[in-house]
Amino acid sequence: MVLDGLRRIVRNFIESREYETSVNEFVKELQKELIRSDVNVRLVMDLTKKIKERAAEERPPPGLTRRDWFLSIVYEQLVNLFGGPERPQVKPPKKPWVVLLVGLQGSGKTTTAGKLAYFYKLEGYKVGLVAADTFRPGAYEQLKTLGEAVGVPVYGEPGSKDAVSIAVKGVEFFREKGFDVIIIDTAGRHHREEDLLAEMEDIAGRVRPDEVVLVLDASIGQQAFEVASKFHNKTPVGSIIVTKLDGTAKGGGALSAVAATGARIKFVGTGEKIDELEVFDPKRFVARIMGLGDLEGLLERVKKAKVELSEKDVEDILEGRVNMRIVYKQLVSLRKMGPLRKILEMIPGLQVRMPVEVDSKTLEEKMEKWLAAINSMTYEELDNPEVIDKSRVKRISYGAGVDPEDVKALLKQYEAVKSISKQLKRQKNLLAKMGLDTKKLGELMKS
Numbered sequence: 001m002v003l004d005g006l007r008r009i010v011r012n013f014i015e016s017r018e019y020e021t022s023v024n025e026f027v028k029e030l031q032k033e034l035i036r037s038d039v040n041v042r043l044v045m046d047l048t049k050k051i052k053e054r055a056a057e058e059r060p061p062p063g064l065t066r067r068d069w070f071l072s073i074v075y076e077q078l079v080n081l082f083g084g085p086e087r088p089q090v091k092p093p094k095k096p097w098v099v100l101l102v103g104l105q106g107s108g109k110t111t112t113a114g115k116l117a118y119f120y121k122l123e124g125y126k127v128g129l130v131a132a133d134t135f136r137p138g139a140y141e142q143l144k145t146l147g148e149a150v151g152v153p154v155y156g157e158p159g160s161k162d163a164v165s166i167a168v169k170g171v172e173f174f175r176e177k178g179f180d181v182i183i184i185d186t187a188g189r190h191h192r193e194e195d196l197l198a199e200m201e202d203i204a205g206r207v208r209p210d211e212v213v214l215v216l217d218a219s220i221g222q223q224a225f226e227v228a229s230k231f232h233n234k235t236p237v238g239s240i241i242v243t244k245l246d247g248t249a250k251g252g253g254a255l256s257a258v259a260a261t262g263a264r265i266k267f268v269g270t271g272e273k274i275d276e277l278e279v280f281d282p283k284r285f286v287a288r289i290m291g292l293g294d295l296e297g298l299l300e301r302v303k304k305a306k307v308e309l310s311e312k313d314v315e316d317i318l319e320g321r322v323n324m325r326i327v328y329k330q331l332v333s334l335r336k337m338g339p340l341r342k343i344l345e346m347i348p349g350l351q352v353r354m355p356v357e358v359d360s361k362t363l364e365e366k367m368e369k370w371l372a373a374i375n376s377m378t379y380e381e382l383d384n385p386e387v388i389d390k391s392r393v394k395r396i397s398y399g400a401g402v403d404p405e406d407v408k409a410l411l412k413q414y415e416a417v418k419s420i421s422k423q424l425k426r427q428k429n430l431l432a433k434m435g436l437d438t439k440k441l442g443e444l445m446k447s
Ligand SMILES: Nc1nc2c(ncn2[C@@H]2O[C@H](COP(=O)(O)OP(=O)(O)OP(=O)(O)O)[C@@H](O)[C@H]2O)c(=O)[nH]1
Pocket: 103, 104, 105, 106, 107, 108, 109, 110, 111, 112, 133, 136, 139, 186, 187, 188, 189, 243, 244, 245, 246, 247, 268, 269, 270, 271, 272, 276
């Protein structure tokens, strides 16, 4: 499998060690693994720089360990490296859908034509294959055998040397019969990509396919960048299939190189057998190479824990109910002026007595410690900080590596938010008179 060392690196990422050291070690190992897979060094450096920056700047929301948070950052950045979170569109947008396969010699076109035919047949489409590779003597027979194996008819003219004429006639043949997907296999006589692209333009100009698919062998690694970018610039209806991912250590290089050109990888070939073709979904691919079996769960938790006051939070604040999660959101967005303070300042006439304020410099210094303390709290403590007694203060401070005094100061902060919240509750009528319901206040706090 491509990048098969990645699982080990992920498994070895230990959060109990000093976070920064763990991150640096992880990043070093990741760089080695990506370079081993022939990913372009500049891409590797950009990627790991971004990961380090995000790891240093972003804080895990409460309820999420730093390890999970860090891995979700790595996951997101790797997904970007391999083409972004979108799953490619493989459903034919119209019928018939004419696909022209092109590629350098031996890249796997004929095999891929058979695999694609099988894929679309299983999806319920009526598929026809056209054997327009008139260069390699065995190509027609090879495609015919593949077609027979999967029950897909093959149009060909053994003996003819006119590839364009076969392609045009083949498409006509299947179009008349009402076929949904028509796949044309072409010759890969070229060693040089210039010749290949020139001929592709010629055939495409006359056959007018709906999609031109470049078939690329993964073992060319990052060299795929050149071929893919030239192809991408030449055809507006192009997509790419990367084959033989199973047989090379350079697959990561090929995939990232193609993604870097902006071209879309639709499928990948993962073996010689007819069903060894997969829709290339960068999210699933990265999850698999990272060995994140519980990826859905992890991402769900990240999503849930995203730092933003929800409508429910605002409602709770206005009802005088606060918890440590709300305080946390306040603290995190403090640099952008805490949401609560913001409404207090924006609404003239509100009679809210600000609890004793800590000056902003002290707040900045304290923040790191407070966030660490919040991360060491149990769910019960987050929801109901009242339960935090002396012994819990001790446990939390120990777990977070901060002073018990810091935890106590945080609890004071909580009391302050609670006090504001209670005062707001008392003035709900005034807010209502100003037309400020929960929804509007929520928007104010987020804007
Ligand atoms: N392991 C592996 N082998 C593959 C894959 N795709 C194709 N192959 C093999 O690659 C070799 C070349 O495949 P073909 O389909 O004949 O290649 P082609 O591009 O049509 O060749 P030309 O017509 O000569 O250009 C064959 O041995 C295939 O079995 C793949 O995803 N994995």
